[in-house]
Structure formats: C-alpha cells, structure tokens
Amino acid sequence: MQALLDKILRRVVTQGRLKVRFPDGTRAAYGSLPGPDAELELRDPKAARRIALNPNLAFGEAYMDGAIVPVGCDIYDVLDVLVSNLAAGRTHPVLGLHARLGTALRRWAQFNPASRARRNAAHHYDLGDQLYRLLLDPDMQYSCAYFPRGDETLGEAQLAKKRHIAAKLLLRPGLRVLEIGCGWGGLALTLAREHGVRVTGITLSTEQLATARARAAAEGLADQVRFELQDYRTVEGPFDRVVSVAMFEAVGVNHYREFFRTVRRCLTPDGVALVHSIGRSHGPEATNPWLAKYIFPGGYSPALSEVLPAVERSGLIATDIEILRLHYAETLRLWRRNFAANREAIAAMYDERFCLMFEFYLAGCELAFRREGHMVWHMQLAREQAHVPLARDYIADAERQIASLIHAS
Amino acid sequence: MQALLDKILRRVVTQGRLKVRFPDGTRAAYGSLPGPDAELELRDPKAARRIALNPNLAFGEAYMDGAIVPVGCDIYDVLDVLVSNLAAGRTHPVLGLHARLGTALRRWAQFNPASRARRNAAHHYDLGDQLYRLLLDPDMQYSCAYFPRGDETLGEAQLAKKRHIAAKLLLRPGLRVLEIGCGWGGLALTLAREHGVRVTGITLSTEQLATARARAAAEGLADQVRFELQDYRTVEGPFDRVVSVAMFEAVGVNHYREFFRTVRRCLTPDGVALVHSIGRSHGPEATNPWLAKYIFPGGYSPALSEVLPAVERSGLIATDIEILRLHYAETLRLWRRNFAANREAIAAMYDERFCLMFEFYLAGCELAFRREGHMVWHMQLAREQAHVPLARDYIADAERQIASLIHAS
Numbered sequence: 168m169q170a171l172l173d174k175i176l177r178r179v180v181t182q183g184r185l186k187v188r189f190p191d192g193t194r195a196a197y198g199s200l201p202g203p204d205a206e207l208e209l210r211d212p213k214a215a216r217r218i219a220l221n222p223n224l225a226f227g228e229a230y231m232d233g234a235i236v237p238v239g240c241d242i243y244d245v246l247d248v249l250v251s252n253l254a255a256g257r258t259h260p261v262l263g264l265h266a267r268l269g270t271a272l273r274r275w276a277q278f279n280p281a282s283r284a285r286r287n288a289a290h291h292y293d294l295g296d297q298l299y300r301l302l303l304d305p306d307m308q309y310s311c312a313y314f315p316r317g318d319e320t321l322g323e324a325q326l327a328k329k330r331h332i333a334a335k336l337l338l339r340p341g342l343r344v345l346e347i348g349c350g351w352g353g354l355a356l357t358l359a360r361e362h363g364v365r366v367t368g369i370t371l372s373t374e375q376l377a378t379a380r381a382r383a384a385a386e387g388l389a390d391q392v393r394f395e396l397q398d399y400r401t402v403e404g405p406f407d408r409v410v411s412v413a414m415f416e417a418v419g420v421n422h423y424r425e426f427f428r429t430v431r432r433c434l435t436p437d438g439v440a441l442v443h444s445i446g447r448s449h450g451p452e453a454t455n456p457w458l459a460k461y462i463f464p465g466g467y468s469p470a471l472s473e474v475l476p477a478v479e480r481s482g483l484i485a486t487d488i489e490i491l492r493l494h495y496a497e498t499l500r501l502w503r504r505n506f507a508a509n510r511e512a513i514a515a516m517y518d519e520r521f522c523l524m525f526e527f528y529l530a531g532c533e534l535a536f537r538r539e540g541h542m543v544w545h546m547q548l549a550r551e552q553a554h555v556p557l558a559r560d561y562i563a564d565a566e567r568q569i570a571s572l573i574h575a576s
Numbered sequence: 577m578q579a580l581l582d583k584i585l586r587r588v589v590t591q592g593r594l595k596v597r598f599p600d601g602t603r604a605a606y607g608s609l610p611g612p613d614a615e616l617e618l619r620d621p622k623a624a625r626r627i628a629l630n631p632n633l634a635f636g637e638a639y640m641d642g643a644i645v646p647v648g649c650d651i652y653d654v655l656d657v658l659v660s661n662l663a664a665g666r667t668h669p670v671l672g673l674h675a676r677l678g679t680a681l682r683r684w685a686q687f688n689p690a691s692r693a694r695r696n697a698a699h700h701y702d703l704g705d706q707l708y709r710l711l712l713d714p715d716m717q718y719s720c721a722y723f724p725r726g727d728e729t730l731g732e733a734q735l736a737k738k739r740h741i742a743a744k745l746l747l748r749p750g751l752r753v754l755e756i757g758c759g760w761g762g763l764a765l766t767l768a769r770e771h772g773v774r775v776t777g778i779t780l781s782t783e784q785l786a787t788a789r790a791r792a793a794a795e796g797l798a799d800q801v802r803f804e805l806q807d808y809r810t811v812e813g814p815f816d817r818v819v820s821v822a823m824f825e826a827v828g829v830n831h832y833r834e835f836f837r838t839v840r841r842c843l844t845p846d847g848v849a850l851v852h853s854i855g856r857s858h859g860p861e862a863t864n865p866w867l868a869k870y871i872f873p874g875g876y877s878p879a880l881s882e883v884l885p886a887v888e889r890s891g892l893i894a895t896d897i898e899i900l901r902l903h904y905a906e907t908l909r910l911w912r913r914n915f916a917a918n919r920e921a922i923a924a925m926y927d928e929r930f931c932l933m934f935e936f937y938l939a940g941c942e943l944a945f946r947r948e949g950h951m952v953w954h955m956q957l958a959r960e961q962a963h964v965p966l967a968r969d970y971i972a973d974a975e976r977q978i979a980s981l982i983h984a985s
Contacts, residue, residue: 479879
C-alpha cells in the first residue's frame with residue numbers, strides 16, 4: 168500500500184515540495200514546481216494503507232493518532248502542499264471516486280430532523296466554554312470576522328462583523344429581532360446594546376444557552392434579550408428582523424426550503440433578514456468526511472446555486488448578496504494562533520489527541536478558504552422590495568455612524 | 577367567450593377596480609378592495625375570445641389593434657390593476673396553464689445559435705436610432721439606470737450607472753476591456769474617457785455598430801475604442817476586464833455555460849468581470865409570450881438560481897452580487913415619459929400600431945419591475961479571489977473619486 172500512496176502523491180503533488188519519511192525507512196520527495204514546502208514522517212504502515220484507500224478521512228485520523236508527524240514544520244504547512252495542488256486541479260482516481268460518492272450522498276448525510284440537529288450541535292458546541300474562551304475573541308464570536316482594512320485584531324474584526332450585519336438589518340430602537348443560532352450571545356447582546364432592539368436568540372447547545380443567559384443578566388440586558396433552547400422550526404413570529412450567523416451550515420440541503428419558509432413566516436411584511444453562512448464558489452460538493460466525522464456532523468457548506476432555489480420559492484426576495492472572500496482564512500489564522508498560545512492549557516483540559524484534532528481542523532479550514540474557493544456569503548432578504556434602500560451605500564454610512572456614536576459616548 | 581373572459585376577470589381582479597365596456601354594450605366592474613383604478617373599452621368580440629383563450633399574448637395584441645381602448649386613463653393604469661392582482665397571487669386556470677407550459681418550454685424558446693441571435697438583435701435594436709434618440713438619455717443607455725438618491729434625472733442616473741459599473745471593474749489606465757453587447761457605445765466611450773482604458777465593444781446590431789463607430793470617431797477616441805459586429809462566442813482574449821450590460825437577457829438558458837466559459841477564457845488570471853442583467857426574484861418562469869413575439873425574441877429574464885450553476889462550473893468566482901430593485905421601474909417610467917412627449921414624431925416615423933406596441937411594452941415592463949419582483953442583478957466575477965478588495969467600500973469610494981475628479985476638471 169505504500170506503493171499506492173506513493174503513486175497518489177506523485178500524481179497529486181507537482182507544485183511545491185512534500186518530503187515523506189515512510190515507515191520502512193525509505194524517503195521520497197514529491198513536486199518540483201514553485202509552491203509551499205513541507206516534510207512529514209509516516210510512522211505506521213497501517214496508516215499508510217488507510218490513507219491510500221481513503222485519503223480524505225484517513226489523513227486527518229493518522230495525524231490525530233500520531234502516525235503522521237510534521238518534520239520541521241506544522242500540519243498547516245503539510246496540508247498547504249496538498250491543498251494547493253488539489254485546488255490547482257491535481258487529483259487521482261481514488262480522490263475523484265470519494266468526491267463523487269460524497270456529493271451524491273450529501274442529502275442523506277444532511278438529513279437533520281430536530282433530534283439529530285440537537286445531537287449535532289452538542290457534539291461541537293458543548294465541548295466546554297473554557298476551550299472557546301481560549302480560542303476566540305473576548306465576545307466569543309465563533310464565525311467569520313470582517314476585516315475591511317485587512318489588519319484588524321481579532322476583536323476589532325469581530326466587532327466590525329457585528330456592525331456590518333447590524334447595518335444590513337436596518338435597525339431602529341424597539342424592533343423585534345430573532346437570532347437563529349445565537350451562540351454564546353455576543354451578537355444579540357451587541358445589537359441590543361448598540362441599537363436598542365429586543366432580541367430573541369435560539370440555540371441547540373445547552374452550554375451556549377447557559378453562558379448567553381448569564382451574560383445577558385450580568386450586562387443588565389435580560390429584559391431586552393431572551394435566549395431559548397429551541398429548534399428554528401418551532402419559532403413563532405412575528406419579528407421585524409431575522410438574523411442567522413454561521414448556523415445555516417448545520418441546516419442541511421434537504422431542509423433549505425423549511426429554513427427560508429420559517430424566516431418568511433416569522434417576518435412582518437416590512438421585515439428584513441440577514442443570513443450569514445459559509446459557502447463554496449465552485450458548485451456542490453460533499454463535506455470533507457473527516458470534518459463531518461470529527462467536527463461538524465450533518466454540516467455542509469453550500470454553493471449559492473443550492474441555496475437560491477429555496478429562497479426564490481419561499482416568497483422572500485434576495486435584496487443583496489455579499490461574498491466575503493479570505494476573511495475566514497484570516498479569522499482561522501488568528502484562532503490557530505490563539506490555540507497555539509494556549510495549547511498547554513487545552514491539552515491539560517482535554518488530551519493530546521484532541522489538540523491534534525483541533526489543529527487539523529483549524530489548519531484544514533483555513534486552507535479551504537485560502538486556496539479552495541470556500542467563502543462566506545451574506546444574503547439579505549425581504550418580503551417586499553421597498554423596505555431596503557435603493558443603493559447599498561446605507562451600509563457603510565450606518566457603520567461609520569455607529570462607530571462615531573460609540574466612540575463619542 | 578365574453579362569459580369566460582368575465583369569469584377570468586372576476587377571479588383575478590379583487591384589488592383595485594377595473595371597469596370594462598364589452599363589445600355588446602354591457603358593462604361590468606371587477607374588484608372591490610383598495611388598489612389601482614382603470615377603465616377600458618373592448619371593441620371587438622373576436623378580441624374578447626382571443627384574450628379569454630390566451631390572455632398573456634392576446635391582451636397586448638388587442639391593444640395594438642385598437643380593440644382595447646383605455647377610457648380616461650392609459651394602458652399603464654389598466655395593466656396596473658391586472659398586474660397588481662396577479663402579483664398578489666390571484667390567478668385563473670387559463671393563466672396557470674400558460675405559465676406552466678411556458679416555463680417548461682423556455683429552453684426551447686431560448687435556443688440562440690449565432691444566426692438566430694443576430695436576427696433577434698436586429699428585430700429590436702435595428703428599429704432606427706432616431707426612435708432611441710427620442711426615448712433614451714443623450715448617451716443612449718438602453719438599460720436600467722441607477723438612482724442612488726432616488727430623484728436623479730434620467731441622464732444623471734445613467735451616468736451614475738456607468739460609474740457604478742466602472743467602480744466594480746477596478747479600472748486603471750491602459751487596461752484592456754471587452755464589452756459584450758456595446759449598444760450605441762455609450763458605456764465603452766465613458767470608460768475610455770473617464771478611466772483611460774482601451775475598449776473592444778461587440779454588438780450584433782448593424783445600426784448600433786454604425787452609430788457607435790461614428791461616436792468614437794467624433795470624440796477622437798477611435799484609437800482607444802474599437803467596435804465590432806461579432807458574436808460573443810467568437811471573441812479571443814486576453815482582456816483584463818469584461819463587462820456586459822443588458823445583453824445577458826438575450827443569451828438563453830441553454831447557453832449560460834457557454835457565456836461564462838467565454839468570459840473566463842477571455843480574462844487574464846487577475847481579471848475581473850461585471851455582468852448586468854434583468855432577473856426575476858421568484859424563480860424560473862417563461863418570458864411573457866407577447867414580449868417574446870413583439871419585442872425580444874429569444875429573450876429571457878433569469879432567476880439567479882438558473883445563472884449560478886453555470887457560473888460555479890465555469891471556473892469563475894462570483895465575488896459580489898448586487899440586486900437592484902425598482903431602479904428599472906423608475907428608468908422605464910422616464911422612458912415612457914419621453915415616449916409620450918415625442919409620440920407624434922414617433923407615430924410619423926412608424927405608425928400608430930407601432931406606438932401602441934411600444935407603449936404596451938414600456939408599461940408592462942415597468943409594472944413587472946414595480947410589482948412582480950423583476951430586478952436587475954450585477955454579478956462581479958473573478959478568476960482568482962485575491963484580485964478584488966476585501967470589503968465593498970471601494971465601490972462608493974471610487975464613485976466619489978471620479979465624480980470629484982470630473983467635477984474639478
């Protein structure tokens with residue numbers, strides 16, 4: 168099987184250089200064109216076999232098991248060589264087969280009734296707030312930040328993201344806002360604090376719920392912001408605004424119509440909604456099987472061509488679609504830096520295998536955004552077309568206004 | 577057949593009020609809820625029969641033939657009552673049948689090989705420049721204008737549109753720009769004049785070509801702007817920028833992949849493209865058969881869900897999607913006003929039936945944008961994601977900059 172793995176690597180890696188030390192002591196180097204550079208040691212012949220047969224799943228598992236060890240570099244560098252070549256169109260029949268099978272089966276993998284949706288959420292979001300406190304910005308925004316200048320700190324970029332979303336929601340004091348997937352409450356509390364709106368935030372994670380409620384109480388915003396453990400399908404409106412950030416990835420292709428119909432049902436006729444989600448630029452494909460198994464069961468990053476049919480049939484009008492490129496690559500880079508700085512504390516709370524898993528996850532996702540056309544889309548929606556200004560300039564105007572208001576106070 | 581027509585109107589019209597004088601002298605009134613108000617005289621019993629059997633085609637034909645005459649109002653008011661009710665979901669099995677059939681057959685109706693594409697273009701765009709000079713702004717922009725303030729004149733709004741597009745194209749002096757569907761050359765000349773780019777504009781209309789070339793010569797821009805009678809499928813690159821305004825409507829659903837592959841093929845790796853087209857917000861539907869027969873043979877206003885699969889498979893990345901609502905309603909209102917002001921001159925050049933046809937076209941289209949969720953989408957595209965700024969603020973910045981530069985000079 169070492170021979171098959173060698174064949175795959177020879178086929179895939181042409182850009183950059185990947186040096187490999189095989190379990191039997193032999194060494195090989197792949198690639199000669201300009202590109203990133205890395206070296207790894209493969210310590211277990213069984214891992215070599217598994218990788219050759221199912222690289223998308225087994226490579227990450229081998230790293231978690233310590234069977235793959237980067238030499239003089241880290242897992243990001245190793246993945247960079249592989250991802251750069253795959254993004255440039257290099258492939259091997261083994262990879263092509265898995266990709267086609269995964270795409271074909273993605274609807275099955277994303278069947279997310281309420282009970283499974285809850286288990287899926289718990290899998291990742293109930294890992295313990297302590298972990299996320301070490302990983303994220305102080306407001307615990309676990310989604311793509313927004314870097315309009317490009318050199319913002321993580322905290323600045325997350326605040327810019329919240330204000331970018333607020334601007335698109337056309338907020339006024341007293342409006343009723345529904346947040347589908349409220350995380351640890353940071354966005355809901357920011358909207359309430361900066362715009363005087365009343366927010367109902369829902370989540371399927373009990374740990375997020377407890378933290379969000381405690382934060383609302385501590386800020387004295389508990390009468391303005393309400394958090395509930397609830398599935399989006401059971402929400403009753405009316406709301407003037409609906410916002411959903413980084414939750415749509417957990418909805419599943421089969422449930423998109425249900426999702427947008429729920430948004431429409433909950434909105435007043437003059438209502439406006441904003442959905443923020445990861446997406447892929449090059450059409451439908453399956454979720455990476457390692458990511459689906461270890462990090463986001465039931466999760467999916469859709470192509471816009473998969474989302475729009477559901478929007479168009481929901482009775483909602485898409486009034487703006489922003490495509491945020493590279494912002495998530497930068498966000499993940501900063502999370503990865505936080506993780507590295509706190510690795511000892513995290514390893515003490517969890518274990519070494521968990522740390523390897525998390526590093527693989529952060530590095531792989533960063534590269535998907537940097538090299539493979541993954542992006543974040545913002546879709547603004549309305550029931551009637553007249554309730555959003557004619558030109559998009561109001562977004563930047565509102566951002567400037569809130570920044571100067573808060574700065575002045 | 578008057579009885580069937582009466583039944584259809586009774587079923588469809590509930591909002592507003594439509595009074596009808598039938599050929600046999602009887603009168604009827606439809607609708608009682610608040611809404612627009614109009615009255616018409618139906619002068620020909622055969623027209624009543626044709627309208628009952630195929631309303632979407634025959635209503636416009638009856639108006640062209642003088643068999644339908646608005647009473648104390650104009651055709652816009654009559655259509656407003658009908659369209660407002662249809663947009664609110666009122667329908668009749670006769671209408672539903674035609675709609676479903678039309679949607680199913682739309683790929684056939686839009687089979688546009690080069691030869692037919694040329695005939696289709698000639699049908700409408702070779703009507704005589706004199707007509708379009710009386711209808712349009714002085715720069716002869718025959719596409720949706722942009723009203724960021726909302727109260728611009730037609731000329732101001734068309735200039736704002738050109739500069740909005742220029743900003744999204746990230747222009748620098750010397751860049752090579754391809755314009756697919758150049759009309760009478762207004763955009764190409766503006767880009768060359770204001771940004772120092774070199775433009776190749778292609779059209780399938782011989783009359784547009786002649787006018788565009790004459791304008792380039794008259795402005796002394798003939799060495800910087802080249803116009804050709806050419807099908808987009810035969811263009812050879814490379815170009816740094818590709819722009820296409822209000823031509824995509826003539827491409828046809830079957831040819832979207834061909835279109836976006838052509839754009840990609842013509843672009844340099846760091847290239848950027850901007851496609852401006854009419855679209856519909858509520859999913860695929862057939863082109864109105866009257867519009868397809870008399871105004872835009874082979875034409876289609878696509879849902880974004882029909883466009884994005886072709887984009888995603890082309891190797892291009894959609895980097896921004898703006899949805900311009902109501903701007904075309906306002907543009908058409910101003911064209912309609914110009915038409916009315918010059919009606920006598922136009923009737924002298926063509927004939928009364930032509931004037932009725934054109935009025936029906938302008939009124940029907942305005943209402944489609946005002947009431948039925950038709951819109952204009954701007955899709956910015958790039959081959960690589962790093963060649964468009966991270967945040968969209970550069971668009972408004974560039975618009976401000978060019979306005980102050982031109983104002984100062």
